Amino acid sequence: MADHSGKQWWKEAVVYQIWPRSFKDSDGDGLGDIPGITEKLPYLAELGINVIWLSPVFASPNDDMGYDISDYRAIMPEFGTMADFDTMLETAHSLGIKILMDLVVNHSSDEHAWFEASRASRDNDYRDYYIWRDSSGHDEAGNPLPPNNWVSEFSGPAWAYDEHTDQWYLHMFSKKQPDLNWENPKVRQEIFDIVTFWLDKGVDGFRLDAINIISKPEGLPDDPAVIPGKQTSSIPFVIENGTRVHEWMHELNAQTFAKYDVMTVGEMSATAPEEAIQFSGFTSDELHMIFHFEHMTVDSDPDAGMGKWSRKPVDLVELKTILNEWQTKLSGKAWGSLYWNNHDQPRAISRFGNDSPEYRELSGKMLATVLHFMQGTPYIYQGEEFGMTNVQFNAIEDYKDLDSLNMYEGMVRQYGTLTHEQALELIYAKGRDNARTPVQWDASDNGGFTDAGVQPWIGINPNFTEINAAEAVDREGSLWNFYRQLIGLRRGELQHLMVYGDFLPLGEDDAQVYAYERTGEGEKLLVIANFTDQELTRDFGLGEGLSPVVSNYADDAGTTLRPYEAKVYRLAN
Numbered sequence: 001m002a003d004h005s006g007k008q009w010w011k012e013a014v015v016y017q018i019w020p021r022s023f024k025d026s027d028g029d030g031l032g033d034i035p036g037i038t039e040k041l042p043y044l045a046e047l048g049i050n051v052i053w054l055s056p057v058f059a060s061p062n063d064d065m066g067y068d069i070s071d072y073r074a075i076m077p078e079f080g081t082m083a084d085f086d087t088m089l090e091t092a093h094s095l096g097i098k099i100l101m102d103l104v105v106n107h108s109s110d111e112h113a114w115f116e117a118s119r120a121s122r123d124n125d126y127r128d129y130y131i132w133r134d135s136s137g138h139d140e141a142g143n144p145l146p147p148n149n150w151v152s153e154f155s156g157p158a159w160a161y162d163e164h165t166d167q168w169y170l171h172m173f174s175k176k177q178p179d180l181n182w183e184n185p186k187v188r189q190e191i192f193d194i195v196t197f198w199l200d201k202g203v204d205g206f207r208l209d210a211i212n213i214i215s216k217p218e219g220l221p222d223d224p225a226v227i228p229g230k231q232t233s234s235i236p237f238v239i240e241n242g243t244r245v246h247e248w249m250h251e252l253n254a255q256t257f258a259k260y261d262v263m264t265v266g267e268m269s270a271t272a273p274e275e276a277i278q279f280s281g282f283t284s285d286e287l288h289m290i291f292h293f294e295h296m297t298v299d300s301d302p303d304a305g306m307g308k309w310s311r312k313p314v315d316l317v318e319l320k321t322i323l324n325e326w327q328t329k330l331s332g333k334a335w336g337s338l339y340w341n342n343h344d345q346p347r348a349i350s351r352f353g354n355d356s357p358e359y360r361e362l363s364g365k366m367l368a369t370v371l372h373f374m375q376g377t378p379y380i381y382q383g384e385e386f387g388m389t390n391v392q393f394n395a396i397e398d399y400k401d402l403d404s405l406n407m408y409e410g411m412v413r414q415y416g417t418l419t420h421e422q423a424l425e426l427i428y429a430k431g432r433d434n435a436r437t438p439v440q441w442d443a444s445d446n447g448g449f450t451d452a453g454v455q456p457w458i459g460i461n462p463n464f465t466e467i468n469a470a471e472a473v474d475r476e477g478s479l480w481n482f483y484r485q486l487i488g489l490r491r492g493e494l495q496h497l498m499v500y501g502d503f504l505p506l507g508e509d510d511a512q513v514y515a516y517e518r519t520g521e522g523e524k525l526l527v528i529a530n531f532t533d534q535e536l537t538r539d540f541g542l543g544e545g546l547s548p549v550v551s552n553y554a555d556d557a558g559t560t561l562r563p564y565e566a567k568v569y570r571l572a573n
Helices: 034-047 082-094 113-118 185-201 245-255 273-280 316-330 360-372 402-414 420-430 469-474 479-491
Strands: 015-018 051-054 071-075 098-103 159-162 167-170 205-208 263-267 289-291 377-381 502-506 513-520 523-530 547-551 566-571
Touching (some): 015 034, 034 082, 034 469, 034 479, 071 082, 082 098, 098 263, 185 245, 273 316, 316 502, 360 479, 360 523, 360 566, 402 420, 479 547
Parallel strands (some): 015 051, 015 377, 051 098, 098 205, 263 289
Antiparallel strands (some): 502 513, 513 523, 523 566
């Protein structure tokens, strides 16, 4: 049994997520690619990050932007070649940057050779690679009914009917993403072989997509939480963290990860801290850390019956309660992941901060301060480091995300529950395309993402002329330089406190200010952040010999907290 309770490189890492399609286009086709990533690696090295999480670059028909994989050992032609990948990997390593691949093995594409063979007949060697079931009956018109009432995460039934074999296959996401049958040991061995292929190539670890839903409950019972006509999408409660998931994660780790010096992180919806300790405990022998989603739900209304497609104001006390609980419950037992943004979430500054010109950078620095001084491995999503914001396109046709398009189709065109304007307002706030518009590299045409005159695969946020990497890198005091400062502190003189120090929440009932301490080796850091555009007064023991470490204002106003002010103090030995 391994023991990861001590110092580990992946605890000290700062990770940068790349969404390749929108990162940098090197060949003028309007689509980001692997050579474009290689071109920008020196930029990332200058920022100070030392790990990249690379969203899927495998061969895919792109029903769900690469999360539907048709060949796990091939590169998507639109992104480049395997030689391009090898060059990127070698270049990254030469700059001290490690690469995590995005492993999608809850499901494959329906265009994968396994599934194409599986659906050919009921009697073939690949049929049991996927989850096939008979109809549960027929409706009054004689149409077959799905095996149970499960709803897919992307709306609609989680089953697709195949007339050729008169059975249904399970898909917890798009119908072009059939779920793999982990009960079949041949499937698990295929996955072990795929992982080993990439580890032998030299990649440094994996982010495992939707990995806690691989174990389905015996008998595939109905989900009592499904209310027909009300719930638009939901991973059934009976799926998350199923009965065999830990058995299979132990097996995956033993057969692959444990044989290499790598980093692993699992994406896990509906997972509490106690369950996370089972997956990522220091002696669990499963994963190094997980992504949880609790803090991503604080602006959704659970009573609206629309899942994430609902809105309510962020309650800071609720947000703090969630984050503080994860900090304290994992302490000394497991490691955590820290993030505000990723490819599935709207932009944090527009969501938790204030994206107005007056407060965009101040609130961005505030959010960065709160996150990077917590215990856990911090993740930065492309564009976050210089303050990219949500986007508002006028037409639904301008959006590309399957989740948004399905919501619009169902709620506007099929059921008439929402107007066009109401649906777009929800997409403006919650849609995944907010994170997927191209990186705004400079103020030139197309934001420097692709050549002038080329139509990018999705529209660029019009604010690229003011908000872009080139402007931020060159300007002293910019958000980009603030991120660089935080990363430098975490990887340098304050590592013993920022990475390994204990966490103590302060003012837990304060609805306007987030404050906490990090302590260790006789030293203390005090972190204070104003989440409002109001001037406030707070003490937190500022007269006790603390010296300033970092702030998003040029001067220190003591117990006065200006709008979105964030500051950190140190009490040394």
